[in-house]
Amino acid sequence: MLKAFGERPVPGVRLTLVTRDVRTPYSGMLPGFVAGLYAYDELLIDAAGLARYAGAALVRGEAIGLDPVARTLAIRDQGTIGYDILSIDIGSVPNRAPAAAGLAVKPIADFAARLDRILAAARTGKGRFTMAIVGTGPAGVELAFALHRRLEGSGQRPDATVLLVGRDPEILAERSPRTRRRLTASLARRGIRLETLFDVTGFEEGELRAADGRRIPVDTVLWATESAAAPWLRNSGLALDAGGFIAVDATLRSLSHPAVFAAGDIAALPDPRPKAGVFAVRQGPVLAGNIRHALEGAPLEPYRPQRHWLTLLSTADERAVADKWGFSAEGRWVWRWKDWNDRRFVDGYNAVARQPPR
Numbered sequence: 001m002l003k004a005f006g007e008r009p010v011p012g013v014r015l016t017l018v019t020r021d022v023r024t025p026y027s028g029m030l031p032g033f034v035a036g037l038y039a040y041d042e043l044l045i046d047a048a049g050l051a052r053y054a055g056a057a058l059v060r061g062e063a064i065g066l067d068p069v070a071r072t073l074a075i076r077d078q079g080t081i082g083y084d085i086l087s088i089d090i091g092s093v094p095n096r097a098p099a100a101a102g103l104a105v106k107p108i109a110d111f112a113a114r115l116d117r118i119l120a121a122a123r124t125g126k127g128r129f130t131m132a133i134v135g136t137g138p139a140g141v142e143l144a145f146a147l148h149r150r151l152e153g154s155g156q157r158p159d160a161t162v163l164l165v166g167r168d169p170e171i172l173a174e175r176s177p178r179t180r181r182r183l184t185a186s187l188a189r190r191g192i193r194l195e196t197l198f199d200v201t202g203f204e205e206g207e208l209r210a211a212d213g214r215r216i217p218v219d220t221v222l223w224a225t226e227s228a229a230a231p232w233l234r235n236s237g238l239a240l241d242a243g244g245f246i247a248v249d250a251t252l253r254s255l256s257h258p259a260v261f262a263a264g265d266i267a268a269l270p271d272p273r274p275k276a277g278v279f280a281v282r283q284g285p286v287l288a289g290n291i292r293h294a295l296e297g298a299p300l301e302p303y304r305p306q307r308h309w310l311t312l313l314s315t316a317d318e319r320a321v322a323d324k325w326g327f328s329a330e331g332r333w334v335w336r337w338k339d340w341n342d343r344r345f346v347d348g349y350n351a352v353a354r355q356p357p358r
């Protein structure tokens with residue numbers, strides 16, 4: 001949105017960006033950072049620079065409440081700000097991550113800071129060290145390979161065990177059987193332990209506990225489970241779906257409050273798709289276009305989610321697996337493709353962020 005409004009501003013419209021992260025980490029490169037293939041700086045999109053380019057005011061803070069009737073947004077420790085049109089694009093967090101036990105993969109900035117402490121504790125600890133990753137979707141699988149490389153491959157902790165745990169019968173429920181087989185075999189070859197049909201209820205007293213009573217002793221847990229919505233939306237009066245995500249129509253406009261739009265993970269679409277960046281990114285131009293239309297009193301256009309989408313999964317050994325249309329391919333070239341794509345994505349926005357405001 002910032003890029004689009006920077007390229008073609010709407011006269012008389014004042015933009016404000018509210019964000020916790022003025023430099024926003026890109027999740028697609030997070031497993032590469034965990035594996036030690038990228039420095040943290042390489043993941044960051046300069047949101048403050050994009051705001052500057054768009055001529056937007058920047059509020060660095062966390063939205064914690066919304067009154068869609070008074071049209072105000074509450075920011076932690078900073079009072080409220082008013083709006084005529086609000087776009088809520090706050091993403092999601094893992095649904096099973098109890099704040100005190102273990103480490104949630106999102107918010108990414110918190111995760112990156114805390115991961116270093118956990119790895120340092122792992123290095124200095126005595127005896128065997130087991131790190132569990134809960135969630136066998138794309139993020140959990142990539143992070144298992146990444147942590148394995150960081151802990152064992154680097155020689156930092158050769159006796160460490162990486163354990164990938166999920167409640168489904170297999171990893172990557174939404175991907176092709178061929179991709180599932182390839183990656184299950186890669187996990188086994190690397191010595192990454194896989195526990196399926198393990199419905200985790202909690203991490204207590206050094207044990208990962210399942211609904212059926214099974215227990216596995218582990219030292220620490222990384223939560224990469226399904227997406228959950230921010231709890232503060234529940235009191236907002238906005239129409240939400242059963243999971244607490246903002247119910248929008250095909251134009252990304254709130255079903256209950258026409259002045260509110262939502263896109264990305266936090267939006268519950270009429271034609272739902274998995275919570276993945278490939279959809280969030282494609283919604284961006286539609287969101288920007290529709291907010292422009294709403295301001296100009298023009299009809300809004302629908303977002304049509306793609307039926308097939310590409311997933312590129314890194315195995316943290318300079319190889320990756322590609323999956324689309326039920327096909328699967330693997331190799332060094334897939335990693336080079338993913339790396340090129342990801343860097344181009346981040347660098348593209350950062351190049352815009354360096355441009356002077358129009």
Ligand SMILES: Cc1cc2nc3c(=O)[nH]c(=O)nc-3n(C[C@H](O)[C@H](O)[C@H](O)COP(=O)(O)OP(=O)(O)OC[C@H]3O[C@@H](n4cnc5c(N)ncnc54)[C@H](O)[C@@H]3O)c2cc1C
Nearest residue numbers: 019020027028062063090091139264265275276277278280
């Ligand atoms: C490890 C990992 C790897 C992934 N890899 C891929 C991949 O390769 N391909 C893919 O398609 N998807 C991937 N995903 C999923 C992807 O991260 C999300 O679908 C995508 O980021 C959603 O984009 P978004 O803009 O909705 O939210 P986000 O990217 O989460 O951005 C939301 C932003 O809002 C900020 N924010 C949140 N709450 C507040 C608040 N209350 N106040 C102010 N600011 C706030 C956050 O700090 C963040 O900057 C991955 C996820 C993980 C965890």
